[in-house]
Amino acid sequence: MNEWLTPSLKKHWRGLLLAAVLSLFALLCAAGLLFTSGYLISKAALRPENILMIYVPIVAVRTFGTFRAVFNYAGRLASHNTILKILSEMRAHLYEKLEPSALYIRSKYKTGKILSALSDDIEHLQDLFLRTILPCCCGLIIYAAWIAVLGFFDLRFACVMVLYLMLLVVAFPLVSLIRMRHHYQRIARSRHELYEQLTDAVLGAADWMMSGRQNQFLRHYEQLENETRQEERAVSSFRKRRDFIAQVLIGICVIGLVVWSGNMSHTGALQPTLIAAFALVIFSVAEAFVPLSEAVERVPQYERALARLKEIEAPAQHESHRSCTSQALPKGPSTIDVSHVSFRYTPNSDWAVHDVSLHLKPGAKLALIGRSGAGKSTLAHLIYGNLKPDAGEVTLNGLSTQLLGSNRSRQFSVLSQNPHLFDTSVLNNLTLGSPEATFDEAVAAAKEVGLHQLIEQLPNGYHTQMHEAGAIFSGGEQERVALARTLLRDTPVVILDEPTVGLDPITERALLQKIFDTLEGKTLIWVTHHLIGAEQMDHILFMEHGRAMMQGTHEQLLQNSSRYSKLYALDVPVRLRKSIIE
Numbered sequence: 231m232n233e234w235l236t237p238s239l240k241k242h243w244r245g246l247l248l249a250a251v252l253s254l255f256a257l258l259c260a261a262g263l264l265f266t267s268g269y270l271i272s273k274a275a276l277r278p279e280n281i282l283m284i285y286v287p288i289v290a291v292r293t294f295g296t297f298r299a300v301f302n303y304a305g306r307l308a309s310h311n312t313i314l315k316i317l318s319e320m321r322a323h324l325y326e327k328l329e330p331s332a333l334y335i336r337s338k339y340k341t342g343k344i345l346s347a348l349s350d351d352i353e354h355l356q357d358l359f360l361r362t363i364l365p366c367c368c369g370l371i372i373y374a375a376w377i378a379v380l381g382f383f384d385l386r387f388a389c390v391m392v393l394y395l396m397l398l399v400v401a402f403p404l405v406s407l408i409r410m411r412h413h414y415q416r417i418a419r420s421r422h423e424l425y426e427q428l429t430d431a432v433l434g435a436a437d438w439m440m441s442g443r444q445n446q447f448l449r450h451y452e453q454l455e456n457e458t459r460q461e462e463r464a465v466s467s468f469r470k471r472r473d474f475i476a477q478v479l480i481g482i483c484v485i486g487l488v489v490w491s492g493n494m495s496h497t498g499a500l501q502p503t504l505i506a507a508f509a510l511v512i513f514s515v516a517e518a519f520v521p522l523s524e525a526v527e528r529v530p531q532y533e534r535a536l537a538r539l540k541e542i543e544a545p546a547q548h549e550s551h552r553s554c555t556s557q558a559l560p561k562g563p564s565t566i567d568v569s570h571v572s573f574r575y576t577p578n579s580d581w582a583v584h585d586v587s588l589h590l591k592p593g594a595k596l597a598l599i600g601r602s603g604a605g606k607s608t609l610a611h612l613i614y615g616n617l618k619p620d621a622g623e624v625t626l627n628g629l630s631t632q633l634l635g636s637n638r639s640r641q642f643s644v645l646s647q648n649p650h651l652f653d654t655s656v657l658n659n660l661t662l663g664s665p666e667a668t669f670d671e672a673v674a675a676a677k678e679v680g681l682h683q684l685i686e687q688l689p690n691g692y693h694t695q696m697h698e699a700g701a702i703f704s705g706g707e708q709e710r711v712a713l714a715r716t717l718l719r720d721t722p723v724v725i726l727d728e729p730t731v732g733l734d735p736i737t738e739r740a741l742l743q744k745i746f747d748t749l750e751g752k753t754l755i756w757v758t759h760h761l762i763g764a765e766q767m768d769h770i771l772f773m774e775h776g777r778a779m780m781q782g783t784h785e786q787l788l789q790n791s792s793r794y795s796k797l798y799a800l801d802v803p804v805r806l807r808k809s810i811i812e
């Protein structure tokens with residue numbers, strides 16, 4: 231178990247236990263129903279000395295029949311209610327992990343991989359309880375109960391049944407686990423490839439069309455789809471064969487029980503009326519054993535889903551495995567020190583960041599400026615603690631950012647370009663990443679970023695679904711939604727990963743102003759290509775080829791560097807400069 235499952239299981243153990251108990255009762259009622267039905271049929275076939283002799287089994291049949299349905303329904307309700315709560319918490323947890331890592335993820339993972347994590351991996355974990363733990367627990371309890379009942383009548387026959395039913399309870403699940411492992415591996419691999427291909431194709435549809443190579447893409451996509459389908463067919467045919475053999479084994483078991491109970495009644499150890507009861511009850515008992523194989527064969531899927539979520543959440547080779555506890559680093563003003571930090575992606579590549587040093591006081595505003603490939607994002611990753619410096623150290627309040635672990639999302643948030651608006655209510659979109667935020671807090675954040683009026687005009691205000699409202703949010707307004715999310719998360723450090731890219735200069739200016747105003751007091755690290763807004767920053771670090779080419783305040787650089795003055799003149803048109811001064 232890990233941090234994905236343990237907190238949910240701890241929090242919802244009562245709901246899960248209730249679901250398990252109700253499902254078990256449903257199975258016991260099903261067994262009781264068939265047992266009493268068998269008894270009733272046999273009893274009714276005999277000459278009734280007293281009608282009351284069959285009245286009790288009639289009532290029992292009715293009771294078991296009714297309660298079986300009731301327990302089934304209640305069990306499903308309890309399990310789905312709990313599982314859906316767990317699922318939504320796991321999704322919020324995934325978002326919490328991903329959102330501050332947006333910088334790193336954008337450079338390392340394709341959208342398809344994230345999509346596949348959101349859809350497949352989280353849902354596999356949802357199945358862990360419904361399709362594996364619950365059927366396994368019920369199956370094993372019914373197995374023990376059935377053997378105990380048989381042992382009560384005939385110990386030797388019970389021992390034979392222990393071994394025979396082990397075929398269904400142990401051997402079949404093990405064979406399924408071994409056989410299915412490699413099929414599932416291949417299915418998972420090709421499905422992830424499909425996701426990646428598809429998202430690439432959707433995001434780059436225009437480029438595919440322009441290059442005239444759409445047929446080539448379609449052929450490759452169909453080939454991948456066929457491979458996946460073939461694997462799925464292999465899985466389904468294995469399942470069919472396995473289930474057929476299981477039914478044959480159950481049939482043999484019924485015959486065995488009829489012979490045994492016939493012999494027992496012959497010797498007088500069992501009433502003849504119980505022969506049919508024993509023969510029938512095995513059908514419902516076997517109902518609990520058959521799903522065991524399917525339950526166990528899913529184990530590799532859970533392992534893989536957990537491994538992939540772990541991989542996305544904590545990028546393997548760069549992430550330190552040690553982390554400090556949440557008590558060790560309370561949320562609050564943060565001083566960041568970057569001391570002679572160097573980093574390269576591979577031992578033979580050029581330095582992406584070389585010997586950079588910085589000191590940021592709480593609430594300082596740093597602009598990382600430079601051309602594409604200058605090393606700005608790499609330095610932001612190093613500050614964030616995603617990448618481990620090859621030399622030097624980055625500390626936050628004296629503690630290496632490498633060691634922040636689960637504290638990282640409490641300290642940092644990232645406002646990136648093109649934030650995604652999810653297909654849920656506007657309110658949920660605002661509170662994503664801070665689910666504990668109240669409605670009033672969300673409204674206050676929306677007011678602060680200047681969205682309140684716009685949201686109020688929507689058909690259902692804050693409860694309007696995003697697919698209805700999505701079209702009316704412009705690029706700048708979507709960025710404001712992301713800004714409101716950041717405000718609600720209230721972390722002391724915010725990394726701005728070119729949030730205004732693609733906006734026209736006037737909107738860009740207005741949005742930047744809004745960002746700087748609303749995030750006043752927080753430490754800002756702003757990754758940018760150009761100098762609009764640079765005059766509002768406390769410190770500017772101009773990077774080139776991984777090195778800090780120049781740094782200082784805007785005024786210092788304007789005075790001391792003719793290059794900076796020229797770039798500023800180019801980037802910030804006179805018209806805008808005038809408006810800044812005014």
Ligand SMILES: Nc1ncnc2c1ncn2[C@@H]1O[C@H](COP(=O)(O)OP(=O)(O)OP(=O)(O)O)[C@@H](O)[C@H]1O
Nearest residue numbers: 337338575582600601602603604605606607608609
């Ligand atoms: N994941 C990676 N693996 C290998 N090299 C990388 C990786 N990411 C970046 N680099 C290289 O490191 C150098 C610095 O890249 P970085 O992304 O930090 O620059 P940047 O200034 O942020 O560029 P941009 O503004 O285009 O994002 C570049 O030469 C780039 O090719």
